[in-house]
Amino acid sequence: MSELIIVGSGAAGAAAALALADLGLRPLLLDVGHTDPGAGPRVEGNLYDYRRRHDTFGLYIGEDLHGLSDVLTGETGIAKLNAPNAAFVVQDAARLSPVEASGFDAIQSFALGGLGNAWGAGLYRFVDADLAGFPLRAADLAPYFDRLTGEVGISGAGDDLTPFFGATAGLQPPLRLSYNADRFYRSYAHRRAAFLAQGIQVGRPRLGVLSQPRDGRPGCDYSNTEFWQDAPYLYTPAVTLRKLIAAGQIDYRPGVLVRSWTETAAGVVVDATDAATGAALRFEGRTLLLAAGAIGTSKIVLRSFRDYDTALGLLENPAVQIPFVLPASIGRRLDAQAFGLTQLNLVWESPDHGRLQGSLLELTSPMRAEFFMRFPLAARANLALVRSLLPAMLLMQLFYPGAAQPPAQLSLREDGTLRIRGHENAISVRELAPLLGLMRSAGLWTAPMLIFKPATGHAIHYAGTLPMTESPARYQCDPTGKLAGAEHVYIADSASFTALPAKNMSFGMMANAMRIAEAAARR
Amino acid sequence: MLPTSKSCILCETEARKIYAAIFGGEIPLAVLNRFVVATQRLNANVPPAETDAYYRALLACDDLEALEVAARYTRKLPLLTRKFRLMAYLAETVPETQDFFINDRSNLLAGLWAAFTGGLRTAVKLPAGLWLLRRCAHV
Numbered sequence: 001m002s003e004l005i006i007v008g009s010g011a012a013g014a015a016a017a018l019a020l021a022d023l024g025l026r027p028l029l030l031d032v033g034h035t036d037p038g039a040g041p042r043v044e045g046n047l048y049d050y051r052r053r054h055d056t057f058g059l060y061i062g063e064d065l066h067g068l069s070d071v072l073t074g075e076t077g078i079a080k081l082n083a084p085n086a087a088f089v090v091q092d093a094a095r096l097s098p099v100e101a102s103g104f105d106a107i108q109s110f111a112l113g114g115l116g117n118a119w120g121a122g123l124y125r126f127v128d129a130d131l132a133g134f135p136l137r138a139a140d141l142a143p144y145f146d147r148l149t150g151e152v153g154i155s156g157a158g159d160d161l162t163p164f165f166g167a168t169a170g171l172q173p174p175l176r177l178s179y180n181a182d183r184f185y186r187s188y189a190h191r192r193a194a195f196l197a198q199g200i201q202v203g204r205p206r207l208g209v210l211s212q213p214r215d216g217r218p219g220c221d222y223s224n225t226e227f228w229q230d231a232p233y234l235y236t237p238a239v240t241l242r243k244l245i246a247a248g249q250i251d252y253r254p255g256v257l258v259r260s261w262t263e264t265a266a267g268v269v270v271d272a273t274d275a276a277t278g279a280a281l282r283f284e285g286r287t288l289l290l291a292a293g294a295i296g297t298s299k300i301v302l303r304s305f306r307d308y309d310t311a312l313g314l315l316e317n318p319a320v321q322i323p324f325v326l327p328a329s330i331g332r333r334l335d336a337q338a339f340g341l342t343q344l345n346l347v348w349e350s351p352d353h354g355r356l357q358g359s360l361l362e363l364t365s366p367m368r369a370e371f372f373m374r375f376p377l378a379a380r381a382n383l384a385l386v387r388s389l390l391p392a393m394l395l396m397q398l399f400y401p402g403a404a405q406p407p408a409q410l411s412l413r414e415d416g417t418l419r420i421r422g423h424e425n426a427i428s429v430r431e432l433a434p435l436l437g438l439m440r441s442a443g444l445w446t447a448p449m450l451i452f453k454p455a456t457g458h459a460i461h462y463a464g465t466l467p468m469t470e471s472p473a474r475y476q477c478d479p480t481g482k483l484a485g486a487e488h489v490y491i492a493d494s495a496s497f498t499a500l501p502a503k504n505m506s507f508g509m510m511a512n513a514m515r516i517a518e519a520a521a522r523r
Numbered sequence: 524m525l526p527t528s529k530s531c532i533l534c535e536t537e538a539r540k541i542y543a544a545i546f547g548g549e550i551p552l553a554v555l556n557r558f559v560v561a562t563q564r565l566n567a568n569v570p571p572a573e574t575d576a577y578y579r580a581l582l583a584c585d586d587l588e589a590l591e592v593a594a595r596y597t598r599k600l601p602l603l604t605r606k607f608r609l610m611a612y613l614a615e616t617v618p619e620t621q622d623f624f625i626n627d628r629s630n631l632l633a634g635l636w637a638a639f640t641g642g643l644r645t646a647v648k649l650p651a652g653l654w655l656l657r658r659c660a661h662v
Binding site: 052054056067068071328368369376379382384386388392 | 544545546547553557560561564565568569588589591592595604605607608609611612613614615616617618621623624626627628629630631632633634635637638640641642644645648649
């Protein structure tokens with residue numbers, strides 16, 4: 001019998017494992033655990049130098065045409081998940097956990113490291129305002145944020161966003177800005193008073209991306225390859241897990257799909273199947289920590305309670321994507337030496353939805369063809385714009401709090417299929433007028449017709465199905481993450497979130513997973 | 524009418540016409556071969572009536588660029604725009620097309636000129652495409 005069993009190896013599972021390893025415990029971690037076979041080509045040096053010398057079909061698309069998924073299916077997927085090197089992240093998900101979804105993009109991962117293998121590595125401390133409604137305060141999470149900052153290696157800076165992003169201790173210097181981002185940031189500095197008057201502040205992101213070498217990992221090389229291959233300067237939960245496995249600090253059991261648990265006087269019996277053969281497996285432990293992601297964890301809970309009627313509320317951050325053009329950069333050469341993900345963040349105290357958070361992204365890493373038909377002109381004219389206008393563009397992903405729309409409804413059918421009923425993204429572009437006006441004054445132009453509203457679920461920030469409260473009722477957990485109606489089961493991932501702030505939840509979820517793992521271990 | 528994996532002559536014609544409409548000139552062999560495979564995969568995901576209408580239009584019209592922009596604006600022949608996207612993705616993977624996608628030299632005037640002439644080109648192609656679309660619908 002194991003003392004502690006963790007289910008899932010994503011950001012929450014890895015953080016829980018780290019907390020238990022720090023305590024000298026050796027948890028059993030059950031996981032399907034797909035990994036990158038590493039069969040794809042590897043870019044040495046800069047992406048655009050490589051493209052001029054090499055055929056990039058294997059890098060961008062792959063023999064199985066994985067990189068063309070959106071075109072071939074006619075659906076809008078997550079660009080980073082369409083990269084051939086990311087195929088393992090969502091491998092087998094439809095078979096292992098079928099979902100019947102409407103009005104909701106439900107993306108699941110059964111990879112070692114989970115969806116963290118394809119994240120943008122935005123890691124932001126929760127402050128008290130983010131924890132409104134939670135039965136805990138930012139101070140409760142602070143020691144775990146500090147520990148994780150040391151583990152991950154986070155770059156960032158003290159600036160206008162420090163009150164929103166929390167302490168700067170232990171941060172590496174921020175990454176170098178791209179040409180366009182630097183230009184906008186200087187413009188913001190000149191117009192700062194006008195931005196502040198509208199409740200808008202801009203600053204450097206907190207990223208799990210090394211700007212300097214550390215612990216044998218290199219600093220960012222600005223090669224634009226982040227979308228297309230494992231980048232050793234970009235942290236993923238698999239980094240921590242591989243370290244713990246190599247050191248023998250966790251008992252990692254891959255190839256296991258957990259289905260349910262039953263409680264006994266001594267603890268829990270976990271029923272699972274071999275992910276490849278379907279053969280039944282059984283594990284016994286004293287305490288179970290569920291960290292399979294809000295959707296996966298909810299499925300295990302519903303199945304364990306044999307509940308095929310209840311619908312759980314599933315929170316998600318609605319978002320809009322706003323393409324901006326810097327007119328002064330039109331015709332400029334492509335910034336080939338850039339970091340291809342978040343350059344700057346923006347926080348807006350909006351009149352309609354409270355605090356929103358935006359990420360200003362460079363567009364240098366995705367394929368150029370991704371944008372070819374997003375321009376409204378004839379094909380050859382669009383091609384010319386890809387060449388001359390795209391290097392003058394930045395994209396803002398603006399995230400809204402989960403409360404900006406009603407939660408989706410998640411339930412389980414007896415055949416094991418999850419049913420998720422979402423809502424159309426109802427964010428109004430008109431509400432963005434004050435923001436767009438200020439951005440224009442700082443040199444970033446857009447048009448409302450170009451603003452894109454992704455389907456609900458597209459942000460992959462799922463949370464809140466089993467919220468923690470001081471007095472938990474059915475399908476809720478207490479402040480230590482213990483699930484109501486179960487004596488030995490804890491919810492360690494974002495399923496236990498009471499609310500979902502507009503801020504990227506990954507870092508808050510990881511710190512909370514460590515807190516809950518410690519509480520479970522103490523019991 | 525529908526191409527099958529055993530008969531790809533139509534797919535090759537399709538590839539050459541679409542490449543010429545977007546990039547001009549002869550399609551690189553690697554792109555041609557990959558398009559032939561990918562286009563059949565795409566066709567398999569589309570209702571036969573849609574592919575049939577698409578191939579009829581493809582064979583009947585010479586100015587595919589005009590046809591495509593008109594189809595996009597009128598939300599007709601959606602498969603044509605998907606095939607254009609498919610070609611752009613595949614073409615970007617070979618070294619010989621890089622100058623179409625990447626600007627190596629900064630030139631504000633050239634950039635503004637490209638945007639201006641792009642608008643003009645569309646202003647000419649769109650009405651031509653609308654006429655073609657009407658004609659193709661009766662093929």
